[in-house]
Amino acid sequence: MPHGLIVGGITGLSALFAHTTEMRLGLFLFLFNLPFIFMSRKHINLRFALYTILGVVCLAIASLALHHYPAVISDPLPAAILGGICLGSGIGISVRFGGMYTQASEQGFSLLSGGPPRSAEVIIMALNCAILFAAGALFGWYQAMYSIIAYLLAFESLRLSLRSLSHSRAVWLTTKRPGEIQQVLLHSLQCEAALLAESWQEGKSGTLFCLIHRSELKQLQSLVRRHDPECHIVIRSAESYRTRRVLHK
Numbered sequence: 177m178p179h180g181l182i183v184g185g186i187t188g189l190s191a192l193f194a195h196t197t198e199m200r201l202g203l204f205l206f207l208f209n210l211p212f213i214f215m216s217r218k219h220i221n222l223r224f225a226l227y228t229i230l231g232v233v234c235l236a237i238a239s240l241a242l243h244h245y246p247a248v249i250s251d252p253l254p255a256a257i258l259g260g261i262c263l264g265s266g267i268g269i270s271v272r273f274g275g276m277y278t279q280a281s282e283q284g285f286s287l288l289s290g291g292p293p294r295s296a297e298v299i300i301m302a303l304n305c306a307i308l309f310a311a312g313a314l315f316g317w318y319q320a321m322y323s324i325i326a327y328l329l330a331f332e333s334l335r336l337s338l339r340s341l342s343h344s345r346a347v348w349l350t351t352k353r354p355g356e357i358q359q360v361l362l363h364s365l366q367c368e369a370a371l372l373a374e375s376w377q378e379g380k381s382g383t384l385f386c387l388i389h390r391s392e393l394k395q396l397q398s399l400v401r402r403h404d405p406e407c408h409i410v411i412r413s414a415e416s417y418r419t420r421r422v423l424h425k
Contacts, residue, residue, distance in 0.1 A: 177201055178247035179255050182311035182323045183263060183330055184304035186212070192310055202239035206232055224391075256322040260329030267330075268337025344387050348372075349400060350408040354382035357407070360399055365392055 180195065182188040190204035209232045213225060249255040308327065312320030351357055354371055361367040361384075369386035388396055393411065400407050 177243075179252040179322065180311070180315040180319055181252070181256055181259060181326050182307060182315075182320075183260065183327045184307050188304070188307045188311070188323075192307065192314065195314065200240055200243055202236035202243070205239055206236040252319070252322045253325075256326040257329060260326035261333045263326070264330035264333030264335075265337050268334050271338060345390050345393055346412045347386050347388055347393075347396065348410040349384040349386075350381050350410075351384065351400070351404045352381050352406070353404050354384050357400055357403055358384060360403055361386065361396065364399055365396060367392075367396070 193204045194201040369384040372383040
């Protein structure tokens with residue numbers, strides 16, 4: 177905020193409104209994020225929505241608390257460089273630990289992996305360009321160059337932080353109740369688990385295999401432990417191309 181850096185997205189839009197209205201950034205961060213949470217209510221569960229609201233509230237409070245403090249770096253260029261790297265790395269940490277719902281995660285990985293942009297991604301990029309253009313008109317084009325540097329570094333640091341990170345996890349479950357757990361996963365998580373041991377008999381252990389989104393791992397473990405506390409669970413990262421090959425088989 178002291179350097180007038182705008183990095184796009186809701187944060188950049190909030191910063192623009194904060195500069196033009198001279199109101200606190202934290203207020204706009206909270207207000208502008210709420211509509212997106214409500215619009216995503218059909219795609220996320222209540223627990224994830226509450227965590228998201230908690231994250232937005234913490235972001236807004238932290239912004240309000242830091243409002244009166246001076247800038248740590250007085251030069252806008254190193255501020256843009258370090259700020260962009262910190263922003264992208266922070267988003268990467270959030271994504272790594274499940275801070276993104278499944279549909280957005282699929283779209284985000286497609287964009288970050290360098291795949292062809294979809295219509296929604298083109299719209300997002302256009303909006304970000306419009307925000308950067310507004311920042312140039314408001315603060316001057318020389319100042320806008322620092323914002324572009326911060327924006328590009330944030331995007332690239334996010335790509336680096338997610339390198340070799342798959343959104344899917346391969347899970348092997350060795351249990352004495354494979355049939356029961358198979359049905360539980362199907363009804364609770366819409367996850368189809370395949371029974372690998374074809375010669376399995378009642379009373380003996382069988383091994384189930386499934387692919388699941390990393391944000392649902394804790395829920396899967398909780399469900400499995402509830403039905404079989406002695407179940408042996410093995411989890412591995414599943415790269416996208418390996419995932420497709422396993423599904424085809």
